[in-house]
Amino acid sequence: MIIANIKVTHFLITMKLVHNQYQIDGLNVVDLCEKYGSPVYVYDTSKMKSQYEKMQHAFKDVSLKINFACKALGNINVLRFFNNLPGITRSGQIPR
Numbered sequence: 384m385i386i387a388n389i390k391v392t393h394f395l396i397t398m399k400l401v402h403n404q405y406q407i408d409g410l411n412v413v414d415l416c417e418k419y420g421s422p423v424y425v426y427d428t429s430k431m432k433s434q435y436e437k438m439q440h441a442f443k444d445v446s447l448k449i450n451f452a453c454k455a456l457g458n459i460n461v462l463r464f465f466n467n468l469p470g471i472t473r474s475g476q477i478p479r
Contacts, residue, residue, distance in 0.1 A: 428464050435468055
């Protein structure tokens, strides 16, 4: 799943050049810009979930509580994504 937000200026995932067109997760970058406007911020939720699972696995032998700092990234769609992962404690500030 890709979460795209309008009017932000950075790509967090790798772009690939395929047939002289840049793609992100198989999606044409020009098409994303036309659909959402430019600049556009793109998040790869499969990568975010993978990193979260690696952290859980690395600390599986200890009592672990994972928190996500909203000040680090306040994108509501990203917050909702993390809020729905198992083991994330909901602070009550993130709308479902």
